[in-house]
Amino acid sequence: MLTRRALLASGAAAVAAPAFAQSIVSDVADVSQPVMLDDRIARGYRRDVLIRWGDRVAFDAPAWNPNVPTPEGAATQFGWDARVVAILRPPPAADNVPRLILAATHARVDPAMAFPSLRPMPAVEQGMVGASVINLMWAGGRWVVVDGGFQARRITATTLCRFAGPAAGHARLRTAEDPAGRAARGVLRAEGGCATPWGTLLLAEGDATAELAAWRGGVANETNRFGWLVEVNPLDPTSVPVKHTALGRFAKDDVTVARAADGRPVVYLSEARRDGFLYRFVAARAPDGEGAEANTTLLDEGQLAVARVENAMLRWRPLPATPDALIDTRAAAEAAGATPFDAPAGLAAHPDGRLFLACRGNPQRDGRTDALNPRAVNSFGHVVEITPANGDPAAETASGAVLILGGDPRQPGATARYGAGTQVWLAAPAVLEVDPRGRLLIGTAQGALQRTTGIADGIYLCGTAPGAQRGVLNLLYAAPRAARIGGVRLSPDAETLFSAVRTPGAEDEADFTRPATRWPAFEPAVPPRSTVIAIARAAGGAIGG
Numbered sequence: 001m002l003t004r005r006a007l008l009a010s011g012a013a014a015v016a017a018p019a020f021a022q023s024i025v026s027d028v029a030d031v032s033q034p035v036m037l038d039d040r041i042a043r044g045y046r047r048d049v050l051i052r053w054g055d056r057v058a059f060d061a062p063a064w065n066p067n068v069p070t071p072e073g074a075a076t077q078f079g080w081d082a083r084v085v086a087i088l089r090p091p092p093a094a095d096n097v098p099r100l101i102l103a104a105t106h107a108r109v110d111p112a113m114a115f116p117s118l119r120p121m122p123a124v125e126q127g128m129v130g131a132s133v134i135n136l137m138w139a140g141g142r143w144v145v146v147d148g149g150f151q152a153r154r155i156t157a158t159t160l161c162r163f164a165g166p167a168a169g170h171a172r173l174r175t176a177e178d179p180a181g182r183a184a185r186g187v188l189r190a191e192g193g194c195a196t197p198w199g200t201l202l203l204a205e206g207d208a209t210a211e212l213a214a215w216r217g218g219v220a221n222e223t224n225r226f227g228w229l230v231e232v233n234p235l236d237p238t239s240v241p242v243k244h245t246a247l248g249r250f251a252k253d254d255v256t257v258a259r260a261a262d263g264r265p266v267v268y269l270s271e272a273r274r275d276g277f278l279y280r281f282v283a284a285r286a287p288d289g290e291g292a293e294a295n296t297t298l299l300d301e302g303q304l305a306v307a308r309v310e311n312a313m314l315r316w317r318p319l320p321a322t323p324d325a326l327i328d329t330r331a332a333a334e335a336a337g338a339t340p341f342d343a344p345a346g347l348a349a350h351p352d353g354r355l356f357l358a359c360r361g362n363p364q365r366d367g368r369t370d371a372l373n374p375r376a377v378n379s380f381g382h383v384v385e386i387t388p389a390n391g392d393p394a395a396e397t398a399s400g401a402v403l404i405l406g407g408d409p410r411q412p413g414a415t416a417r418y419g420a421g422t423q424v425w426l427a428a429p430a431v432l433e434v435d436p437r438g439r440l441l442i443g444t445a446q447g448a449l450q451r452t453t454g455i456a457d458g459i460y461l462c463g464t465a466p467g468a469q470r471g472v473l474n475l476l477y478a479a480p481r482a483a484r485i486g487g488v489r490l491s492p493d494a495e496t497l498f499s500a501v502r503t504p505g506a507e508d509e510a511d512f513t514r515p516a517t518r519w520p521a522f523e524p525a526v527p528p529r530s531t532v533i534a535i536a537r538a539a540g541g542a543i544g545g
Contacts (some may be wrong), residue, residue: 009141022318035456035516039501040478047477047537050102050136050498050519051145053080057132059148066512066527067116072525074127075156079106080114081129082500082530083431084487085193086201088234090151098138100491101151101234103201104500104532105190107133108211112511113503113527126157129211130187131203133234134532143496143534153237155203157186157215165300167245169321170518172360174223175258184225188212191272192346192431192487197233197265198287198295200466203230203241203303204252208271221228224327227251229269231299233292244299246321247281248329254431258349260394262286265298268347274362275340277333278307280316282394304329309339312371314386314398341369342378348432353391355398356440357384358429361406361449372400375413379449380406380427383442385464403440403464404429404471408453419474424455426473428539433488439544440464442473443485448508450482457484459499459535461544476544477535480519482507486530494542497535504528 041047051057054064054077063077086103093099107124112118135149146152161184163173173181189206196202208226216222227250230242253272260266263286269279284301288294304326305316317336319325325332342362349355361372361381369376370382383404389395406426407414418428430445440462446453456478463469479485479501486500505528507513515528535543 015472016046024479035450035454035481036478037481037522038519039210039480039483040456041492041535042476043286044538045476045535048142048534049534050143050529050532050534051078051134052520053082055145056147057134057152057154059152068273069115069121069124071123071127074124075158076127076154077129078104078132080109080530080531081106081503082486083107083191083502084489084498084500084532085203086195086234087489087491087498088195088199088201089492090235099146100136100143102136102489102498102532103131103132103193103234104134104487105193105203107189107191107206110503110506112513113506114512116512118511120214124214125211126186127154129157129189129302130155130159131190131193131232133201133232142536143491148514151234151237155232155241155361157188157211158185161187161243162240163228163245164242164297165245165247165326166321167249167326170323170327172221172327173325175219175221175225177219186226187230187241188226189251190230191252192270194256196257197259198292198298199235199291200231200292200295201232201234202255202267203232204229204255204269206253207251221458224249228418229267229299230254235292242296245323245326246300246302246304248279248304248332249327250279250329250333251276253345254347256347256349256355256394258353258355261390261392262394264302264394266393267299268349270341270344272332272345274343274364276344276359277330277338278341278344279329279333280305280307280393280395291425298337306333306336306338308337309370309372309400312400314400315370316396317322325446331345340373341384342373342375342381345430345445346432346443348434349393350434350438352438353388353393354464355388355393356403356432356434356464357382357385358387360428360430360445372402374402375405380414380453381429382406383429383432383440383462404462404473415471417472419472422473422475424458424475424478425454426460427453428457431485433490435544436492436494436542437544438464441476441488441490443488445486445502446486447484451507456481459485459488459497474544480504480528481517482510483517483519490543495536495540497543499533499535501531501533503530
């Protein structure tokens with residue numbers, strides 16, 4: 001049943017920004033204040049609110065009270081941090097109403113911003129992290145959240161998971177709680193994710209060392225049980241998430257799936273480090289149909305490799321499939337001569353086989369450069385385009401090129417070009433999506449860099465085909481102050497763009513009592529809230545035309 005809460009949260013009537021109908025061009029042209037307390041949307045588009053921090057996900061979630069956080073509430077409500085990672089279409093229902101499943105990750109909690117005490121609350125924090133799976137339906141000309149939807153679930157730091165693949169059961173995964181080394185408690189530091197062609201959800205775990213130390217103490221081998229790729233069946237809310245050891249353990253930022261010429265899945269993974277590597281896993285076989293149940297072991301066998309840049313060519317160097325090498329994947333990649341990228345982050349696979357990689361930037365690079373990391377000091381990031389040999393993502397080699405170098409176009413070194421009226425510029429590209437026309441949607445996440453640039457994070461549309469529009473950026477959406485863009489995902493018809501406005505108001509010297517903005521509600525007693533938004537053209541049609 002669609003409740004009043006879902007209807008209110010779905011549209012502008014609930015918590016729409018006052019600048020809802022304004023044009024980004026006219027707003028951002030005022031360069032004296034490009035970072036605003038409010039968000040802004042391009043002329044001819046609307047922005048709807050779907051779900052916010054504290055809104056209920058599980059059917060039995062209590063009402064949100066930010067002043068009295070509880071572990072029970074946190075484990076059933078939408079998390080403090082958010083990144084939209086996947087949109088899936090469930091099997092059609094008898095009523096023929098269009099439906100979608102949206103998945104979002106919750107990577108972290110900042111106690112100073114999340115709690116009125118400004119102090120850590122470990123039990124509450126463990127419920128706030130992980131992931132949310134949410135049901136959407138089409139109603140009243142827009143997508144709305146179905147309150148208590150069948151597939152709705154929260155995955156937290158205490159959710160039971162299991163290990164699969166070559167390292168499952170290895171001694172370095174065993175703990176007193178799990179002497180067999182085949183079960184894990186929780187999904188931690190999940191950042192990126194994607195949907196698979198066989199209908200499952202992949203979540204990329206990052207480095208959870210700090211959380212484990214704060215929440216669970218010095219449990220032997222506990223850190224080895226995180227940093228994996230986690231697979232979830234989003235259609236079955238009782239399914240047990242699977243941590244696939246064949247894809248290696250390292251601090252992951254994002255994941256995307258392509259298809260080899262012979263049909264085998266090719267999984268790309270980026271490493272969440274300032275000097276992170278780019279990895280690739282080629283499964284040993286093609287999917288057996290499109291269902292999740294028929295492909296539960298698909299990612300248990302295959303070849304993991306790491307990218308090495310050789311002039312303008314990228315070569316995939318295979319990594320050992322031994323349990324020790326898979327548990328210490330970073331060390332194995334270094335031994336294979338992997339090339340570090342400048343904070344590799346978002347990934348997007350083009351239907352023609354190309355791969356796009358967003359690099360947020362590395363101002364502390366050691367001075368060594370290469371064709372895909374051309375700046376000795378890379379403060380603003382760039383986007384890389386990788387074209388596999390013969391168009392086959394499973395090929396041993398690929399050619400590479402920099403599509404865009406971020407930074408102020410008025411300064412030397414930046415290569416990005418901008419559409420008419422766009423007064424801001426690209427800094428810290430972090431999340432990517434390819435639309436049906438082959439254009440790239442880019443979301444930025446500057447963090448503390450925003451104090452230097454003075455520009456808002458936003459979502460840009462960028463041409464990738466040869467011609468006059470290649471590399472030209474047009475700003476579609478600008479986030480409020482101190483908010484980052486958490487994921488960009490299109491609906492199957494490409495007429496709705498889903499994203500998360502991530503941790504608004506969270507900047508240095510801000511806290512729960514003094515946030516940098518109170519978006520989206522702008523109520524004195526309500527803290528700012530990470531919010532999933534839906535962007536659509538007011539007159540209908542595909543995003544970007």
